[in-house]
Amino acid sequence: xxxxxxxxxxxxxxxxxARAAIVLVILVGTVKTLINNPYTLRNWxxxxxxxxxxxxxxxxxxxxxxxxYGVLQMINFAHGEFFMSGIFASTxxxxxxxxxxxxxxxxxxxxLLLIALSSIVVSVLISLLTERIAYRPLRHAPRLMPLIxxxxxxxxxxxxxxxxxxxxxxxxPTIPQLAGSVPFLHTQVLKPHILVIFVTFVVLVALxxxxxxxxxxxxxxxxxxxxxxxxxxxxxVDRTISLTFATGAAMAGVAGMLYALVFQQVHFxxxxxxxxxxxxxxxxxxxxxxxxxxxxxxxLGLFESLGPSLFLQSLGIPAFNQLKDVIAFTMLxxxxxxxxxxIVGERLKEKKA
Amino acid sequence: xxxxxNLDLRKTAMxxxxxxxxxxxxxxxxxxxxxxxxxxxTGLFTMAQVMFLGPTAVFAYRAxxxxxxxxxxxxxxxxxxxxxxxxxxxxxxVWLSQNIDIxxxxxxxxPKLINILTFNGSGSLTLLLAMVGAGLAGGVLAxxxxxLRTALLVGGGTTILTGLLSEILAERLxxxxxxxxxxxxxxxxxxxxxxxxxxxxxxxxFVYFRSTGxxxxxxxRLPAGRERLVLTALISGFLLVLPMLLGSYLxxxxxxxxxxxxxxxxxNIVVGLAGLLDLGYVAxxxxxxxxxxxxxxxxPLGLADMSFWVALPICVAVAAVAGFILGxxxxxxxxxxxxxxxxxxxxxxxxxxxxxxMKPYIGGAQGILNIPKPMVGELSLIxxxxxxxxxxxxxxxxxxxxxxxxxxxxxxxxxxxxxDEDVAEAxxxxxxxxxxxxxxxxxxxxxxxxxxxxxxLGSIFPHSFNLxxxxxxxxxxxxxxxxxxxxxxxxAIILVGLPELLREFAEFRWLAYGVLLVTMMLSxxxxxxxxETIRRELxxxxxxxxxx
Numbered sequence: 001x002x003x004x005x006x007x008x009x010x011x012x013x014x015x016x017x018a019r020a021a022i023v024l025v026i027l028v029g030t031v032k033t034l035i036n037n038p039y040t041l042r043n044w045x046x047x048x049x050x051x052x053x054x055x056x057x058x059x060x061x062x063x064x065x066x067x068x069y070g071v072l073q074m075i076n077f078a079h080g081e082f083f084m085s086g087i088f089a090s091t092x093x094x095x096x097x098x099x100x101x102x103x104x105x106x107x108x109x110x111x112l113l114l115i116a117l118s119s120i121v122v123s124v125l126i127s128l129l130t131e132r133i134a135y136r137p138l139r140h141a142p143r144l145m146p147l148i149x150x151x152x153x154x155x156x157x158x159x160x161x162x163x164x165x166x167x168x169x170x171x172x173p174t175i176p177q178l179a180g181s182v183p184f185l186h187t188q189v190l191k192p193h194i195l196v197i198f199v200t201f202v203v204l205v206a207l208x209x210x211x212x213x214x215x216x217x218x219x220x221x222x223x224x225x226x227x228x229x230x231x232x233x234x235x236x237v238d239r240t241i242s243l244t245f246a247t248g249a250a251m252a253g254v255a256g257m258l259y260a261l262v263f264q265q266v267h268f269x270x271x272x273x274x275x276x277x278x279x280x281x282x283x284x285x286x287x288x289x290x291x292x293x294x295x296x297x298x299x300l301g302l303f304e305s306l307g308p309s310l311f312l313q314s315l316g317i318p319a320f321n322q323l324k325d326v327i328a329f330t331m332l333x334x335x336x337x338x339x340x341x342x343i344v345g346e347r348l349k350e351k352k353a
Numbered sequence: 354x355x356x357x358x359n360l361d362l363r364k365t366a367m368x369x370x371x372x373x374x375x376x377x378x379x380x381x382x383x384x385x386x387x388x389x390x391x392x393x394x395t396g397l398f399t400m401a402q403v404m405f406l407g408p409t410a411v412f413a414y415r416a417x418x419x420x421x422x423x424x425x426x427x428x429x430x431x432x433x434x435x436x437x438x439x440x441x442x443x444x445x446x447v448w449l450s451q452n453i454d455i456x457x458x459x460x461x462x463x464p465k466l467i468n469i470l471t472f473n474g475s476g477s478l479t480l481l482l483a484m485v486g487a488g489l490a491g492g493v494l495a496x497x498x499x500x501l502r503t504a505l506l507v508g509g510g511t512t513i514l515t516g517l518l519s520e521i522l523a524e525r526l527x528x529x530x531x532x533x534x535x536x537x538x539x540x541x542x543x544x545x546x547x548x549x550x551x552x553x554x555x556x557x558x559f560v561y562f563r564s565t566g567x568x569x570x571x572x573x574r575l576p577a578g579r580e581r582l583v584l585t586a587l588i589s590g591f592l593l594v595l596p597m598l599l600g601s602y603l604x605x606x607x608x609x610x611x612x613x614x615x616x617x618x619x620x621n622i623v624v625g626l627a628g629l630l631d632l633g634y635v636a637x638x639x640x641x642x643x644x645x646x647x648x649x650x651x652x653p654l655g656l657a658d659m660s661f662w663v664a665l666p667i668c669v670a671v672a673a674v675a676g677f678i679l680g681x682x683x684x685x686x687x688x689x690x691x692x693x694x695x696x697x698x699x700x701x702x703x704x705x706x707x708x709x710x711m712k713p714y715i716g717g718a719q720g721i722l723n724i725p726k727p728m729v730g731e732l733s734l735i736x737x738x739x740x741x742x743x744x745x746x747x748x749x750x751x752x753x754x755x756x757x758x759x760x761x762x763x764x765x766x767x768x769x770x771x772x773d774e775d776v777a778e779a780x781x782x783x784x785x786x787x788x789x790x791x792x793x794x795x796x797x798x799x800x801x802x803x804x805x806x807x808x809x810l811g812s813i814f815p816h817s818f819n820l821x822x823x824x825x826x827x828x829x830x831x832x833x834x835x836x837x838x839x840x841x842x843x844x845a846i847i848l849v850g851l852p853e854l855l856r857e858f859a860e861f862r863w864l865a866y867g868v869l870l871v872t873m874m875l876s877x878x879x880x881x882x883x884x885e886t887i888r889r890e891l892x893x894x895x896x897x898x899x900x901x
Contacts, residue, residue: 011785014681075689093458134871144630145874147689148831151632152870155824159864163382166460276700279693322708329697329704336694337682 019338022330029311039309045187047305053193053262055301056200060255061278062285062293063207064248070224070288071244074143077150078130080275081157082249084268086123087256091172091266092165094118099173108177112257120253126157127249128242136238162268169267172260192261203254204294210247211290220244224288273325277304280332286342296342304328365416365431369438372412376439377446379404380470382864383461387857389469392543393516400517400857401469402483409439409484410491417495429492436488440481443470447477500564508557515552516544521603521854528600592745596738605737606853608809611744612802613849616826617833617841618751619798624827625836625884626764627791628771630692632823633699636679637672637796639706639818641803643715644668645724646813652723654716661727661808665801672800673793680792684785699820706815720814724807740809747805751798755838758794767791768836768886821863825849828866832873834880836887843882 061083068076095115098104104111134149178195181188211217222230223240231237259274260266281300285292307327312320335342379385388400413432420428447470449455450462472479494502515522523539538548562568596604616638623631648657648664657664683694705711707718715721727734727743734740758764766787769777778784807813825848833844848866852859873880879887 009785011681011684018682075693077692097458134875137875141874141878143687143689144628145878147630147692148827149871149874151824151827152867152874154867155863156867156871159861159867160378160382163384163461163861163864164459276693276696317710323704323710326701326704326708329701332697333682333694333701336686336690336697340686340690 015337019334022334025315026311029313029315032315033310033313038313042186043309044306045185047309048302049184049187049189049193051302051305052298053196053301054305055281055298056196057255057258057262057274057297058278058281058300059294059297060200060203060251060258061274062282062297063251063290064245065279065282066285066287066290066293067220067244067248069282071220071241072135072139074135074146075150075279076135076245076248077147078134078154078157079248079252080271080273080278081154082123082127082130082271083252083256083259083274083278084266084271085126085157085161086119086121086249086253087260088161088165088170088266088268088270089122090115090119090257091170091260095173095260096170104173105176108175112175116254116257119257120250123249123253123256124246127245127252130157131242131245136241158268158271165268167268169265171265172263174264175261178261190262192258196258196262199254199258203251207247207251207290216240216243220247276332277328280328280335283332283335283340284342289342292342300328300331303331361419361431364419365434368412368416369435372408372435373439373442375408376405376443379408380443380446380466381459381462382861383466384861385469386461386463386466387860389465391517391855391857392540393513394546394549395540395543397546399469400513403513405443405470406483406487409436409487410494413488413491414495417492425496428495429489432488432492432495433485434488436485436491437481439488440484443480443484444477447471447480501561503564504557504559504561507560508553508555511556512544512549512553516549518854519543525598525600525603529598596741601737604741606850608737608740608744609853610845610849611741611748612806612809613826613829614842614845615744615748615751615802615805616799616822617830617845618748618755618838619795619802620826621830621836621838621841622755622758622767622798623791623795625830625887626759626767626771627788628767629788629791630689631695631792631795632692632820632827633679633695633697633702634795634799634826635818635820635822636699636702637676637799638803638806638822639702639815640675640796641668641672641800642807642813642818643706643721643803644671644800645804645807646721647715649808650721650724652721654714654721655723661725665804668804669797669800672803673797675800676792676794676796677789679796680789684788696820696823699823703815703818703820706818718815720812721807722812724811724813726811727808740805744805744809747801751801752838754794759836759838763787763790824863824866828870830880832869832880834883834887837880837882837884840880840882840884844880 061079064079064082065076068074068079095104095111098111098114130153134153135146138146138149178191181190182194183189209217211220219230219235219240220243222233222235223237223244227237230240255274256266259270277300278297281296282293283296284299285294285296287293304324304327308320308324312323312327317323385401385405388404391400392398393400393403413435416431416435417425417428420431446462447467450464450467455462468474470480471477472483494505497505519539520542523535523541526535526538538545544552559568595607599607616634619637620631620634623629623634645661645664645668647654648659648667649655649661651658659667679695679698683691686694706715709717711717725733726740732739734743766777766782769780769782770784770787774784777787806817810817829844829848830841831844832840832848833842834840848862848869852862858865
């Protein structure tokens, strides 16, 4: 017993105290809320549906982080910008002109497909350029260096697109067919939310097929497993890495369109916060694992949507909804500190992950 | 057939494509238009022209340089082709903008931009000719002997820089030597033609003859054994009278440079020496500033009504403790996770500072007002020239500490840890205390800068403490050279001073920082003024490759 106490150093002690304090805050808040129960069943269903929709977008963005991490073991800090660039350009150059011409209202389906396509194309192009210029030359450099170029690339793209399309938020045109809501259980679900959940599901199924059953998908998995052996097997590693970036960016492009449909506006800085949150989701699910990213995204979306009402309000925190982002960031910090291998994901083989 | 193979069409086409993309980009994002009024030489050419002709010249230059020695004339043909190609692309842009409404999408492709591109509306043919000229000029430059080329580039660069800074230089000349001297050299906002030519020729000639050995550096003899002392005395004397030479505005700029230099010194310990990439560094700056505000403010949120000098050490201590506490949980984290977690910390603190939760204590979005200036006796240090000395003392202390710490055993422990944590641990280095020390000292420096910042501004708002500050500090130490103290100073002067002196540049500073971070990592990862260890380390691979 004494030996064990002696081994327990004060850093561990500090971490345990921090952990206990946070769990306590969440528990006390939750219990208090559940006893008082200021919300109706309908409110809770609203929170949950919004959480799932929000989480779907995180999941789609998180896939980009997880794919690149799986292949290169690097955090692609600029991924949030891939997400932003696609929809920002597509809104300014496709959606707005279509809406002005009245085509968006009269033919919503082909218009939405066109917007999604252009968003994907721009995201993919930006990701390929970034990979080629900022990451590929540094593939064997110390870890810090690609991370710094990633930060540089991120800022470059933000302000580049700000220069192209302006610093103002651009309102995404409303589509009459997507306005309104549909009754579900005790509540009404907004139509864009249904679309988000449906599209995410379809895209994730398609991605799963692509990664597990097609040749390029197998190449990505092989390169993630071992680059040298993959090269010996006749796989073009550079091209496969580009393909990985492109796949992740395509997901981000889709997520961008869904984001615009839900939040109705786009701006040059919109990639930053969703980017970090999606990264949190990727880590939550165990970075490197694709199903993990999806689960992590949903979990984060739900937690963030339920959290403020579930345990912040009853603690007497004023304007508790302002702290929504704090929940996500705290989650990020906690997961990275306490369970960097993720909550649901497989353990990383590398030590000290 | 042989001409086609000799022209290396693939490579040339690639250069044309990149040059076109860059030229289109600087035009479409509004840089060209923004610099359209900024004459380098009055009435002759503007910075905008340098910007949209520059890329073509650079890529034409590289095309010629890559051509084998025997075929240099063929190289010039490539340069011509690149110029022609970029010119055609830009002509297409001009044509498009005149016939289709592209401005509704790309907001910066304005009639004004088109006017600049076509040289005040003298037609797109002029644009084409100018591009061809730029391509040829770049190509010819590649054929000039190396020494002369360097001299020409240095001369041209200095002239352009002088032209850009005309407004400030003219104002200084006016107050130091009178309006006549100033007006002889500078027009309202740019160089006069004749002084520009004189300056260009003088500098080019000087650099050229210096490199050929015709001019030798003057051999000043310092008293033996006392060089350092004399040098230190000279530099200190210069720094003491600097505000009198600079005037109020430039001193204010210098003060900002000083504050960022102070933060840079702190981050240099964390990132440069200990190798821990901290993206939430602004948090400690904010903590220092808020502590100063809470302790000294005479407004309703002030707690103690302390004087600046009493509060200052407390601020540093509070920031250092915060660094210690935030450092603890992240100790076992690897480089890239550490960056994200510290970023998360920084954001949490910013959101908390903005929230209603903390509003009763730190004022929410309205911030804390009525922070008094430092007092010396009865004198309140209101003017920037007076504040300068406070910052100078802070910087001097921080520099002294940085140097001492770096040369000490702690510094060597940090560097060992930066190289390889496992090996360092095996050598008996206690990673926990070593990392915590780096965080604590770095945070202390940042807190010091924050405290002075709060007092200098007189009021603080959460918006002043965003991620961009962290990125700014990170950029300046990377540009200057990780781990290098003079490098940090140079970085601060370039990255903080330049945007303040050139208002147009300030608009695009973050874009430029992004480009700088990427290009520095690709071409000069050790920075402009590298620290000796980092340089050796980054290039040890090259030698090994050559040897093996």
